[in-house]
Amino acid sequence: MAFWSSTSVFTSKVPRKILFMFTLSLSVTYLFYSLMSCYNSLQFPLQENYLYHGRLVTEETTFVTLREKLYSTSSQGYFDEELDERTATEQTTIVSTVKNNAGFEGRTAEWVRAQAAPTNSITAMHTAAMEREHQEFSTTDNELRRVVNCTSDYGEKKLPQAIIIGVKKGGTRALLEALRVHPDVRAVGNEPHFFDRNYEKGLDWYRDLMPSTLEGQITMEKTPSYFVTTNAPKRIHSMAKDIKLIIVVRNPVTRAISDYTQTLSKKPEIPSFEVLAFKNRTLGLIDASWSALRIGIYALHLESWMQYFPLSQMHFVSGERLIVDPAGEMAKVQDFLGLKRIVTDKHFYFNKTKGFPCLKKPEDSSAPRCLGKSKGRTHPKIDPDVIRRLHKFYKPFNMMFYQMTGQNFQWELEEGADSPSSRD
Numbered sequence: 318m319a320f321w322s323s324t325s326v327f328t329s330k331v332p333r334k335i336l337f338m339f340t341l342s343l344s345v346t347y348l349f350y351s352l353m354s355c356y357n358s359l360q361f362p363l364q365e366n367y368l369y370h371g372r373l374v375t376e377e378t379t380f381v382t383l384r385e386k387l388y389s390t391s392s393q394g395y396f397d398e399e400l401d402e403r404t405a406t407e408q409t410t411i412v413s414t415v416k417n418n419a420g421f422e423g424r425t426a427e428w429v430r431a432q433a434a435p436t437n438s439i440t441a442m443h444t445a446a447m448e449r450e451h452q453e454f455s456t457t458d459n460e461l462r463r464v465v466n467c468t469s470d471y472g473e474k475k476l477p478q479a480i481i482i483g484v485k486k487g488g489t490r491a492l493l494e495a496l497r498v499h500p501d502v503r504a505v506g507n508e509p510h511f512f513d514r515n516y517e518k519g520l521d522w523y524r525d526l527m528p529s530t531l532e533g534q535i536t537m538e539k540t541p542s543y544f545v546t547t548n549a550p551k552r553i554h555s556m557a558k559d560i561k562l563i564i565v566v567r568n569p570v571t572r573a574i575s576d577y578t579q580t581l582s583k584k585p586e587i588p589s590f591e592v593l594a595f596k597n598r599t600l601g602l603i604d605a606s607w608s609a610l611r612i613g614i615y616a617l618h619l620e621s622w623m624q625y626f627p628l629s630q631m632h633f634v635s636g637e638r639l640i641v642d643p644a645g646e647m648a649k650v651q652d653f654l655g656l657k658r659i660v661t662d663k664h665f666y667f668n669k670t671k672g673f674p675c676l677k678k679p680e681d682s683s684a685p686r687c688l689g690k691s692k693g694r695t696h697p698k699i700d701p702d703v704i705r706r707l708h709k710f711y712k713p714f715n716m717m718f719y720q721m722t723g724q725n726f727q728w729e730l731e732e733g734a735d736s737p738s739s740r741d
């Protein structure tokens with residue numbers, strides 16, 4: 318009663334107009350907060366519903382945005398470049414490859430066989446270093462699952478229809494990241510190493526690593542060590558005869574130095590490139606059994622693939638052109654994969670600090686991004702005489718490779734030039 322009576326005293330004393338304004342402002346404030354809380358509680362479910370039902374939306378732009386959102390979480394860890402840096406466990410030996418290559422340049426093969434003779438202590442030391450590196454940078458099941466678990470459940474997991482099989486240090490990461498910008502490409506970020514290290518785990522394990530795809534999307538992966546793995550062609554063929562294979566190749570001399578630079582960054586105590594490259598430097602005997610050099614004998618490795626796959630199922634990307642003209646190389650790759658040419662020069666810009674082309678808008682981000690610091694490393698300066706000898710060593714193999722692929726990569730023109738390998 319007292320309250321009501323005091324209220325009536327209050328109302329009688331305060332002008333009606335002010336009271337009205339006061340009540341109105343209170344109502345407006347109340348209305349505003351009600352709407353805000355309602356909006357906040359609706360906002361998340363609205364987006365969820367939108368994403369969920371989004372597949373029915375036909376507008377191209379909306380669908381692309383939607384797909385980006387759907388998969389935006391699936392790429393965590395992709396740029397953890399350290400996970401990608403692992404040494405190939407090439408099971409190939411030159412001798413066994415040469416044995417299988419009945420018709421292939423007997424003379425040069427013999428020569429390589431002679432080069433690939435017994436290991437000396439340096440090679441053994443190097444092998445041990447490589448082995449350690451292998452262990453440190455192997456993708457563990459947990460790492461792979463961490464990436465895959467982030468993958469959305471939309472669509473269906475499929476075995477890859479296209480694989481980037483090589484070559485190590487060729488530019489495989491740059492290619493995969495550019496391809497992943499394409500809305501019809503979905504790729505696993507880490508290297509699964511299924512056909513070389515994890516084959517016994519079975520195809521279901523492999524499929525489970527893949528991201529889910531919607532109809533019309535291509536599933537891809539990249540593991541550069543497949544190119545030099547003896548069993549890989551047969552194993553991949555038994556999985557899918559019609560698979561498309563992409564090989565990024567680079568001047569084998571520069572590739573070898575890049576490979577060495579990577580090992581050196583982990584194991585600064587390893588001998589110099591010049592020491593590892595020779596069995597006997599005075600005699601000029603090159604150690605072709607050193608994996609950094611062996612990987613670059615592309616013609617020998619390609620032979621094994623050609624026993625299982627026609628050339629029409631293989632596409633060779635020039636690692637050099639991928640740097641100077643990424644859009645040009647991407648156009649050819651998209652054609653090969655039967656994709657619309659969506660990744661074009663609009664997607665790249667040249668980053669002066671990095672010294673490489675970078676993506677304006679990578680798959681999992683709207684911000685421009687370059688590859689990590691382990692891509693595009695500064696190479697140590699190598700004795701020009703050693704570089705010259707290596708060019709000479711690779712020349713016949715390169716010629717053979719050009720013949721086999723029907724493409725001239727013009728690595729001989731780089732001979733004597735100030736190749737990127739000598740930048741410092």
Ligand SMILES: Nc1ncnc2c1ncn2[C@@H]1O[C@H](COP(=O)(O)OS(=O)(=O)O)[C@@H](OP(=O)(O)O)[C@H]1O
Pocket residue numbers: 401402403484485486487488489490491541574575576578636639640673674675688691692693694695
């Ligand atoms: N856009 C862009 N950004 C950075 N780096 C680029 C790019 N395009 C090609 N490259 C070259 O890729 C080389 C690394 O090759 P890979 O990705 O195949 O290496 S790995 O085998 O996966 O470790 C890497 O070799 P290094 O320069 O020796 O580090 C680069 O020369």
